[in-house]
Each structure stands twice: as structure tokens, then as C-alpha cells.
Amino acid sequence: MNSFLVTEWTDTVTGAKGYLALDRVFDGVAGGGIRMKEGVSKEEVQRLAHTMTLKLMGLGMPIGGAKAGIDYPSNKADSKDVLYRFLEAHKPFLEQVWGASEDLGTTKEDIVRIVTQLGLESPVDAFLYRMDSSTKEVILNNLKESLSLNVDGVTITDLVTGLGVANSTLEALKSISLNPEEATVSIQGFGSVGASTAKYLNNAKVKIVSVSDVSGTLYNPEGLDVELLLKAKDEKGNINRSLIPENYIQSNRSDWLTYEVDVLIPAAIADAINDENESQIQAKLIVEGANIPVTIEAEKQLFDRGILVVPDFIANSAGAGFFGTILYKGIGPDAYKIFDYLSNQVSSTTEWILRKAKEENISPREAAVLFLDTNQVKINVAENV
Numbered sequence: 001m002n003s004f005l006v007t008e009w010t011d012t013v014t015g016a017k018g019y020l021a022l023d024r025v026f027d028g029v030a031g032g033g034i035r036m037k038e039g040v041s042k043e044e045v046q047r048l049a050h051t052m053t054l055k056l057m058g059l060g061m062p063i064g065g066a067k068a069g070i071d072y073p074s075n076k077a078d079s080k081d082v083l084y085r086f087l088e089a090h091k092p093f094l095e096q097v098w099g100a101s102e103d104l105g106t107t108k109e110d111i112v113r114i115v116t117q118l119g120l121e122s123p124v125d126a127f128l129y130r131m132d133s134s135t136k137e138v139i140l141n142n143l144k145e146s147l148s149l150n151v152d153g154v155t156i157t158d159l160v161t162g163l164g165v166a167n168s169t170l171e172a173l174k175s176i177s178l179n180p181e182e183a184t185v186s187i188q189g190f191g192s193v194g195a196s197t198a199k200y201l202n203n204a205k206v207k208i209v210s211v212s213d214v215s216g217t218l219y220n221p222e223g224l225d226v227e228l229l230l231k232a233k234d235e236k237g238n239i240n241r242s243l244i245p246e247n248y249i250q251s252n253r254s255d256w257l258t259y260e261v262d263v264l265i266p267a268a269i270a271d272a273i274n275d276e277n278e279s280q281i282q283a284k285l286i287v288e289g290a291n292i293p294v295t296i297e298a299e300k301q302l303f304d305r306g307i308l309v310v311p312d313f314i315a316n317s318a319g320a321g322f323f324g325t326i327l328y329k330g331i332g333p334d335a336y337k338i339f340d341y342l343s344n345q346v347s348s349t350t351e352w353i354l355r356k357a358k359e360e361n362i363s364p365r366e367a368a369v370l371f372l373d374t375n376q377v378k379i380n381v382a383e384n385v
């Protein structure tokens with residue numbers, strides 16, 4: 001994987017390794033989260049940074065993709081000190097090139113607290129430093145207010161990715177001429193992405209017949225009561241079984257993909273659909289809510305069986321565009337305007353790639369690469385600095 005730049009850092013206290021990969025730098029900046037997890041490798045960080053570039057390009061954002069990774073268990077007592085030292089060492093990047101956010105094992109609150117201690121105004125100072133002081137002040141306020149917005153008691157950063165996945169699904173249903181009210185869906189995972197995807201599909205009257213979490217699968221061919229499931233889930237996406245109606249069939253967590261449904265939405269783990277379970281799938285569409293939930297081999301087999309897979313870097317990209325919407329599109333602090341912008345972008349990209357895939361008889365992933373190549377010319381990738 002060729003990144004524009006990768007740093008390698010060693011913590012002087014614990015010996016932990018850390019990396020910052022800037023996949024591309026457009027207009028002087030790149031954006032992406034900080035993952036803290038035992039075993040994170042430089043290659044993983046580079047791959048994730050590249051996916052960020054693809055997501056941001058798909059959303060029409062003039063920002064390169066970045067990702068940081070710290071190979072250290074996030075549940076250790078001193079993990080926040082390790083994060084502090086990593087950010088301290090990368091302060092010059094935070095000041096001028098890299099806009100940081102949370103990812104697995106880190107929180108927005110910790111990152112904001114640490115960068116403030118380091119003398120920065122925000123984790124996205126790099127995006128602001130070329131702006132004149134009055135524009136910067138307006139944008140910073142917009143950003144702070146936007147981060148605290150919530151809809152129905154849920155912060156918008158916890159809703160926006162699932163909203164995009166739901167809109168991508170609705171667009172994909174159009175491409176197979178299926179009315180949302182007649183469509184059935186099964187979702188793996190009921191955390192931030194799975195639950196918000198279910199919420200917005202339910203609003204569009206799509207029938208969610210099956211949902212799984214880490215403990216198992218719930219199934220009701222008549223449709224699950226999504227509002228009830230949203231109330232029964234905790235902040236980690238675990239559904240409290242004592243609140244579940246008796247007529248729901250409860251089974252093993254691997255059963256979610258075996259039901260006869262129109263759409264499968266893997267929104268939990270990587271490699272959830274692979275060459276060992278792909279043959280059990282009866283759906284017409286798979287919309288990737290999680291990152292890399294379908295292996296490349298399984299995706300090829302699904303394509304040969306006529307099952308379309310909408311790639312993750314299109315379907316789940318809305319969350320990646322949250323900062324860009326406020327920083328570059330001047331939108332905010334208004335949850336519905338932010339939602340409108342991002343969901344329209346995800347819908348139109350999904351429509352484009354599925355139409356192109358049909359016209360050229362290629363997979364949606366191949367069509368997405370064509371889309372990004374076209375887009376790349378527009379945002380001038382050659383001006384890497």
C-alpha cells in the first residue's frame with residue numbers, strides 16, 4: 001500500500017508502537033480517526049487511511065484520507081497517557097495537516113481534552129489554520145454546536161452513518177425495482193450503525209425481519225418492532241432479551257444471514273460473509289454497513305450468483321464526511337441540513353455505481369472505482385502537497 005506519508009512512533013514509557021498514515025493530502029489536509037487496539041499494524045492503518053480517501057472522495061469532499069493506530073489495549077489503566085504521548089509527538093501534524101477524530105478504542109472526549117492540553121483549539125485545527133480569524137471562529141462554533149446536536153436523544157454522530165446506510169439501501173432497492181414497503185431486511189449488529197440503519201429503514205416503512213447482536217439473532221417474519229428494539233438496546237448495542245416479545249424466534253447469532261430476505265446489512269464485524277457461509281445467502285442485495293464485512297472471494301461468488309454488494313466505502317461513508325460538511329460545505333449547526341447533505345451524497349453515489357454496474361455488467365465495487373476515478377479528476381489528486 002503506497003501512502004503519501006506514514007510515521008512510526010515508539011512510546012518511551014510502555015514501548016507501544018503507533019502509526020499515522022496520510023493516504024493522500026488534498027489542499028494540504030487529510031482527515032481520519034485514531035484507533036487504539038492491541039495488534040494494530042502499520043499495514044492495517046495504511047489500508048484504513050486509503051478507505052478514508054475513498055469515502056471522502058465518494059462524498060465529494062476535498063480532503064485526503066488519514067488514520068492513526070496505536071498498538072496498545074484501550075482498556076489498560078494507562079491507555080489515555082499513551083494516547084496523550086502519541087498526540088504530543090504528532091502535534092505538528094495536528095496543527096497543519098491532520099484532522100483527527102475517534103475510532104475503535106478512543107473517544108471524542110479524550111481526544112478533545114488532550115489536544116486542548118497540548119494548546120490546540122480543536123482536533124481539526126489543521127483544517128482551520130489557513131482560514132482568516134473571523135471565518136475560523138464561525139466554523140469552530142459551528143463545529144462545537146454540531147457535535148452536541150442530537151435527534152430523538154441520540155447524538156448525530158451516532159446516527160449519521162446508519163442514516164447513510166439506510167439511504168444507500170433505499171437507492172439499491174430502486175435499482176432492483178423493489179418498493180421499500182414490500183422489502184424485507186436482516187441486519188447483523190445493533191450498535192451505532194446497525195440500530196440507526198434500522199431506525200431510518202423503519203421510518204421508510206421497510207420491514208426489518210431479523211436483527212442480530214453478539215448474543216444471537218431475533219427473527220419475526222411479520223417484522224420486528226424496531227422502536228421497541230431501540231429502547232431495549234444499551235449503548236454497546238446489546239439487546240435486553242427480557243423486553244423481547246415471546247413470538248420472536250431467538251437463535252444463534254450466525255442465523256441472521258440464512259433467512260429469506262431481500263437485503264442483508266452486515267453492520268458488526270469484518271469478514272462476516274465469507275466463502276464458508278456465502279452459499280447460505282438467499283438475498284438479492286447486500287449493503288455493507290460495517291467495514292470490509294464481505295471477503296473479496298465471497299463478493300466474487302455473490303456477483304456470479306447475481307447478488308449485488310454495495311461497497312462499504314460508499315454505503316457507510318456518511319460518518320466520515322461529518323467534519324467536512326461543516327468545514328467545507330458551510331453547513332451547520334443544523335442536524336437536518338447535515339443529514340440532508342450527507343444522505344443525498346450517499347444516495348446519488350449509490351445510484352451512479354449501481355446504474356454503471358448494470359450498464360457495464362461489472363460489480364458495484366468495480367463501478368465505484370470508475371466513479372472515484374472520474375471524481376478524482378475533479379478534485380485534482382495531482383495536487384498532493
Ligand SMILES: NC(=O)c1ccc[n+]([C@@H]2O[C@H](COP(=O)([O-])OP(=O)(O)OC[C@H]3O[C@@H](n4cnc5c(N)ncnc54)[C@H](O)[C@@H]3O)[C@@H](O)[C@H]2O)c1
Nearest residue numbers: 161189190191192193212213214237267268290291316319
Ligand atoms: N460508528 C460509525 O460511525 C462507523 C462508521 C463506519 C464504519 N463503522 C464500522 O461498522 C461496524 C459497527 O460499528 P458500530 O459503531 O455500530 O459498533 P458498535 O460497537 O456500536 O456495535 C457493534 C454491534 O455488533 C454486535 N456484534 C458484535 N459481534 C457480533 C457478532 N459476531 N455477530 C453479531 N453481532 C455482533 C454488537 O453486539 C453490537 O450490537 C464496525 O465494523 C465499524 O468499524 C462504524
